[in-house]
Amino acid sequence: MNRIFSLAAMLCISLLFSCAPDIELPPPPPGYSSSLLFSSSSVTQSLSSAVISSSSVVIPSSSSSTLLPSSSSIKPSSSSAVVSSSSIVIPSSSSSVITGVGLCDDFVDGTPREHYGKSKAQFCDSRDGKKYVYVKIGEQTWMAENLNYNATGSKCNDNSEANCKIYGRLYNWSTAMIIDSKYNSTSYTAMTNHTGICPFGWHLPTRAEWDVLTVSVGGFSTEGRYLRTTSGWNSCGNGSSYLYQCEDKYGFSALPGNEGFPDDTFGTFGNVGGYGLWWTTNEIGSIHAYCRRMDYNGGTHWTLSNDGEAAYWDGAIKDNLLSVRCLQD
Numbered sequence: 001m002n003r004i005f006s007l008a009a010m011l012c013i014s015l016l017f018s019c020a021p022d023i024e025l026p027p028p029p030p031g032y033s034s035s036l037l038f039s040s041s042s043v044t045q046s047l048s049s050a051v052i053s054s055s056s057v058v059i060p061s062s063s064s065s066t067l068l069p070s071s072s073s074i075k076p077s078s079s080s081a082v083v084s085s086s087s088i089v090i091p092s093s094s095s096s097v098i099t100g101v102g103l104c105d106d107f108v109d110g111t112p113r114e115h116y117g118k119s120k121a122q123f124c125d126s127r128d129g130k131k132y133v134y135v136k137i138g139e140q141t142w143m144a145e146n147l148n149y150n151a152t153g154s155k156c157n158d159n160s161e162a163n164c165k166i167y168g169r170l171y172n173w174s175t176a177m178i179i180d181s182k183y184n185s186t187s188y189t190a191m192t193n194h195t196g197i198c199p200f201g202w203h204l205p206t207r208a209e210w211d212v213l214t215v216s217v218g219g220f221s222t223e224g225r226y227l228r229t230t231s232g233w234n235s236c237g238n239g240s241s242y243l244y245q246c247e248d249k250y251g252f253s254a255l256p257g258n259e260g261f262p263d264d265t266f267g268t269f270g271n272v273g274g275y276g277l278w279w280t281t282n283e284i285g286s287i288h289a290y291c292r293r294m295d296y297n298g299g300t301h302w303t304l305s306n307d308g309e310a311a312y313w314d315g316a317i318k319d320n321l322l323s324v325r326c327l328q329d
Contacts, residue, residue, distance in 0.1 A: 103129030116229050118251045120144055125199040132199075134328065135251040138216030140209070141328035143202070144253050146278075151175055151197055155260055155321055158269045166232075167257030167272060170321035171197060173289045176204060176279045194281050198326035205327040207282040207290045207313070217250060220312060224294045227252040233296040234273045243297055254294050260321030277314065277322040288315040291322055 104124035112119045113133055120133035133144040146168025153175045156164035177196045196204035217226045228236065228246040233256050236246040258270035259277050275295045282290040293314035316322055 102126060107131070115144060116231075116248060116251070116253045118248075120251055123199075123201075125149065127199065137213060137250045137252065140213060140216070142213070142252060143326045144251055146255060146257060147171075147197065147324040147326060149197060149199070157258060157260060157272055163257075163272065167255050168323055170257065170260045171279070171324055172262070172321055173279055173316075173318035176322070176324050177281065193329045196281070197324060202326035202328055204279065204281050204324065207280045209327055210278075210280060210292050224254075226250060227254045228294060228296075229253045229255055232256060232273065236296055243295075255323075256294070256296060257323045259316070262319045262321075277316055278325050279316075279322050284315045287317060289318050290314070291316045 104126050107122075107124040109123050110121045111131075113122050113131070114120075115133045120135055122131045122133050124131050128149060130148060132147075134141055135144045136142075148164055148168040150169065151171065154169040154171045156162075156169060157167060175197060177194070193203040194206075195202070198204055214220060214223050217223050224243070225245045226247055226249040228248060230236070230246050230248050233246055235244055254276055256273050256276045258272045258274060260269045273296070275293060278292045280290045280292065284290055291314050293312055
């Protein structure tokens with residue numbers, strides 16, 4: 001401590017004599033190195049190198065004459081302590097929040113892809129980045145392949161991912177509609193453009209919207225023939241009757257994905273190739289809902305008769321797993 005006070009005294013003497021250049025400086029006191037010069041820079045450097053622990057520091061009273069460092073030597077300058085406003089970006093209430101790189105950011109809607117022998121436009125599902133082809137038939141724009149969105153409860157036929165890539169996933173009615181699985185009524189009426197499990201900008205079709213498609217392709221008698229893919233159906237094209245013919249005239253490319261069952265009453269899954277079933281938003285009652293059915297041979301079904309046509313209305317148990325085709329809003 002005595003050394004520090006001596007150094008402080010030398011600093012005062014140095015400052016005094018700096019104002020009087022004609023006065024000769026006294027020699028350093030005994031015991032001090034000749035390398036210590038009494039310039040303010042050398043003393044300051046010596047002081048800064050003397051580090052005193054907090055336990056050994058005695059804080060002088062306000063009346064003490066001990067020189068304290070100026071506030072500028074204790075506090076950092078405002079420029080170093082406060083971040084300038086230019087380095088802080090506060091988003092306005094109207095600015096969009098970036099939550100991650102979008103799965104469809106680099107995709108251009110309408111990009112063509114070859115699909116069952118035809119070049120078709122595509123769109124991208126922002127939920128998982130999957131691309132789907134679509135076609136315009138009359139005044140409607142339909143997906144030209146079955147939905148393959150991996151929602152909870154959905155399955156691949158025979159639990160095979162290979163089947164999902166071809167036929168899409170299978171959904172029960174409540175999953176397709178996105179309503180409570182315990183929901184039960186006899187007169188549920190979906191709102192217009194009910195999105196359900198479909199991607200943004202698309203919706204689960206109503207029975208009436210399927211009927212518009214039927215009219216656009218010439219009616220029930222030609223719907224199955226004109227909308228089915230030219231391959232993949234049992235005996236497709238092998239019979240002389242129109243019921244067996246598959247032309248895919250409009251690029252709709254309906255596939256026989258069959259269905260899944262919640263128990264083993266009929267086996268867990270039906271074999272693909274025989275028929276396809278697609279949900280609508282319309283109920284028949286508390287147990288069934290309307291679905292569009294296409295058979296490879298126009299066979300009848302136990303719920304609703306189709307009068308020997310290759311496409312017709314059917315009633316499926318809501319717990320069964322069916323395909324989904326979405327219609328553009």
